[in-house]
Amino acid sequence: MASSSSSSLITLPSKKYDVFISFRGADIRDGFLSHLREALRQNEANTFVDEKLDRGEEISSSLLEIIEESYFSLVILSENYAYSPWCLEELVKILECKKDMEQMVLPVFYCIDPTHVQELTGSFGAALAKHREVFNNSLDKVESWCQALREIAGIAGLVSHNIKPDSELIKEIDKHISEKLNDVFPSHSFDEGLVGIDSRVKDAQSLLCLESTRVLGIWGMGGTGKTTIAEKLFDRISDQFNRRCFAANVREKFEKYGPDLCRKEILFQVLGRESCNLGLPTRRRLSREKVLIALDDVSDSDQIERSIGKPAIYGPGSKFIITSRDKQLLRNMEAQIYEVEKLNDCESSCLFRFHAFKQDIAGKDYMVFVREGR
Structure with a gap:
């Protein structure tokens, strides 16, 4: 069976998310975003939306990394979008990823005239005039926002005025994204070379779904397909959980960057906001959440402890998937162990x-x- 490294038929490097959505929440009609996310989920697109983040003037480094870890960015340009420095910084990063990483981008002009974005008039002109006053000591930043708005306006997109009602607009967005992602990942490319993977994922899933199983350990030597099984199992069940995170290459990240960055990345994905520690307020929040967390390639119990704390601190119904070459480590975690079959x-x-x-x-x-x- 091929391991995750054997998926060489995919031309782009593996990323965590299919779609990143940039938007200004106050402008989006009730239900539009939730219906859009549901449509994308139905097509098995893993979508990240930063709707629960606190919007300050400075965008977080974790969010910039998430944009990089997405194949596709959907930019919903609305009346007050340009008033948010956070949204504009997202846009700059998205366009950088389009240029440097060939990220796919779709602008949606939601209840606005696209020429206002292109020519920086209307609310977009007013917003940038305000930014020039506020950021008078860093006008180069404001100019980069202007350039980004002009650039996104020059990309072929969808105009809500031309596609009514919202349900039809959602269909068009979903169709466009699905077609583009299918171009990157032809339907056959996931299974070619992954011989025997489905039966092993089903076996692992049967263990994880046992009521008594909170931690599933996937054990085997290098190259046996532990990561591939964990990824496919995670994708198969992730929509059953309120919060989820797949942390790849844990051992390597600990060695290169230390525990703080790993913990910050995981908590950011699980909680939807910046958090650097597992103090009492964070643990109290986690105790109310049903989460799915996968830690890939763990070699030491300290990596688990310092990344996510103890599984017991998470809410009822939470599940954890840990891949490791160390069987004793998984036993110490009181994990239900799935041994990857030859x-x-x-x-x-x-x-x-x-x-x-x-x-x-x-x-x-x-x-x-x-x-x-x-």
């Missing part, structure tokens, strides 16, 4: 055919070829 003869044959011939070859001649070792 490929059987049939699966090994399929995997060999795929890599040797780049297709699923079967038949009498092939079996003779294999058995005789030609």
Whole structure:
């Protein structure tokens, strides 16, 4: 079975999110965003929305990283969008990712005239005039916002005035995003080379879904597919949880950056806001949340403790997936352990055919070829 590193058929590097949505909450009609997110979820798009974040003047480093970790950015430009320095900083980052990382971007002109964005008139002109007064010591920043607004206005997008009602606009957004993501990930590319993965994900899921299981440990040697199983299991059940986070390469991140960054990243995804510690207020909040957290490639119990604390502090129904080469570590976590099975003869044959011939070859001649070792 191929591990996560074997998904070489995908041309872009693996990212955490399919879609990042940038918007000004006060301008969006009640229900529009929730219906949009549900439509994207139905198409299995993993979407990040920063609606629960406190909006200050300075955008958080964690949010900038999340934009980088998204394949697609949806920018909903509304009447008061440009009044938010936070939104404008998001936009600058999104366009940087479009240029440097080939991120896909779709602007939606929601209840506004696109020419106001392009020409910086109307509410957009008024907002930038206000920013020039407030940020008179850093006008270069304001100019970067102006350039970003002109650039996003030059990208082909959707205009709500031309697509009514909102339900039709949501369909068009969902259709556009789904088509673009499908271009990046053809439907067959996820399964080619991942021989035997579905049965193993189902086995792991059956253990995790036991009422008594709070922590599922996925154990096996390097290259056996632990990460791939964890990723697919996480995607399969994530919509059952209020909060969720998949933390990849935990061991490597601890070695390179230390525990603080790892903990900050995880808490940011789980709580939707900046938090650097697991103090009493944070633990009190976590005790009310049903979460799904996956920690990939853990080599030491300290990495778990300093990243998420003890699983017991999280709310009822919370589940944890931990992949590791250390079986004793998982036992110490009182985890239900799924041992990744080796490929059987049939699966090994399929995997060999795929890599040797780049297709699923079967038949009498092939079996003779294999058995005789030609």
